[in-house]
Amino acid sequence: MKFQCGRQCRQSIRCAVGTLVVCLLAAPWASSQSSMAGGNAKPQMSEEAFKNIQVLRGIPVNEFMGVMGFFSASLNMNCIDCHAKESAGNWDHYADDTPLKNTARRMVLMENLINRADFGMERKVTCYTCHRGYQIPAVIPSLADQYGPPPAQDPDLVEVLPGTADTSAAAEKILDKYIQAVGGTQNLAKVTSFTAKGTYNGFDTEFQKVASEIYAKAPGMLTVTNHLSAGAATTTYNGSEAWIASVNEPVPMILLTGGDLDGARLDADLAFPGMLKQNLSKWHAGFPAVTIDNHPVQVVEATAAGGTQVKLFFDKDSGLLLRATRFVDTVVGHIPLHVDYSDYRAVSGVKMPFHWQETWVDGQSTTELTEIKANAPVAADKFAKPASR
C-alpha cells in the first residue's frame, strides 16, 4: 500500500502503532536537510524499501544505509555482528530481529533523548561519543592512556585553530597551486570529456580485481560501472541527480540524496577540476600541519551545494590532490568518506590520478586505471538513470 503522507502524518501513524515511549522520543528528522533530494525525483524511504523498520523511519534508503555504516564504525562491528548470522549473503534476513538490533534501536532513542534534553536538539552526542569503536563503552579512565603518548592525529578530523582570521585567500592560493600542478587553467579547459578503463576491487569483490569503466563529461557528469561477478554496479551523476544501481545493494536502484548527492557531485567536479573554486563555496584554510602517508599536506575546507562539508588535502611539495574527504550527514551523525588519489600521469597536458582508494564506514575499494582517453566522444545516454539490475 502506498499513500502520500507528510511528516505529521508519518509521526502520528508511528505513534498510533508504536509505544508511548517511542512517541515521546521520536526524532523530528523528516525535517533534517540531509533527507532532501536534489532535483524533483522522490527518494524511496526506509520503511517503503525494508520490511522491519521501527525507529529509523522517514529517511531515504541511501541515508538509512549510511546509518548502518555509522553504527558499524562507532562500535567497530561488521554488519552481521548485529544482524542474524543468516544475513550473510541474504538481504531478507536483515529484517530478522536480534538482541543487539533491539538494543541499537533503544540507543537511537536514547541518543535523541540526550540531545533533546541537554543540547537543545543539536547532535552533540552520537553512538561514537560513548562507544569510540568498542561494543561496550569504557567506564573507567585508563592511566595507560593518560600517561602514554597521544594517539596519532586523524587528518580527516583536524579543526581550524580557534581565533584564526579569515583564511579564504590562503585557501585560494593552495587551490591555484593545485590548478597549476595538474596542468593550468588552459590545458584543463581543453579536456571536456574522457573515458577510462581499469580494474576495481573491494569488499564486494572479496578484493578480486574486476573490470571498471568510467565516462565523464564536463561540466560535472560522471558514470562509473564496476563489473562484479554477480552483475554490474553503476553510479551515475547526471549534473543534478545521482543513482546507484548495483547487484550488491539491498535495493536495486538507490536515488542519492543529501550528502551522498553532494559526494557524487564532488567526484564529478574533481574529474574536471578547472571549475572547482566556483563549484564549492566558503573556502578556508588555517588547519594545523598534518601528513598523509608521510607526505606533509595543506588542508582546505569548503561547503558543497547541499551543505556538506568537504576537506581537500594537497601535497605540500607537488601541489597535487592526495585526498578528498566529505562528511555525509545522517539522522544519527556525520559519516566520513575519503578518497585517496595517487599515480598521477599526464593525459593531453593534464595530470590525472590513475589510482584511488575509497574508504568509508561500510567498506574500502581500490580503482586502478590502465587508460584514460581525453576528449573521447561519450554518448549522452551514459549519464541517464542506469537500468535497474
Ligand code: HEC
Ligand atoms: C549496531 C547494530 C547494527 C549494525 C552494526 C548494523 N545494523 Fe542494520 N539494522 C540495525 C537496526 C537496529 C535495524 C532496524 C532499524 C529500525 O527498526 O528502525 C537495522 C536494519 C537493517 C536493514 C533493514 C532490514 C529490513 O528489511 O527491515 C538493513 C538492510 C540493514 N540493517 C543493513 C545493515 C548493513 C548492510 C550493515 C553493515 C554496514 C548493518 N545493517 C549494520 C542495527 C545494526
Ligand code: HEC
Ligand atoms: C550515552 C552513551 C551511549 C550512547 C550515546 C550510545 N550508547 Fe550504546 N551502549 C552504551 C552503554 C553504556 C552500553 C553497555 C550497556 C551494558 O553494559 O549493558 C551500550 C550498549 C550498546 C549495545 C549492546 C552491546 C552488547 O554487546 O551488549 C549496542 C548494540 C549499542 N550500545 C549500540 C549503540 C548505537 C547504535 C548507538 C547510537 C545510536 C549507541 N549505542 C549510542 C552507551 C551508549
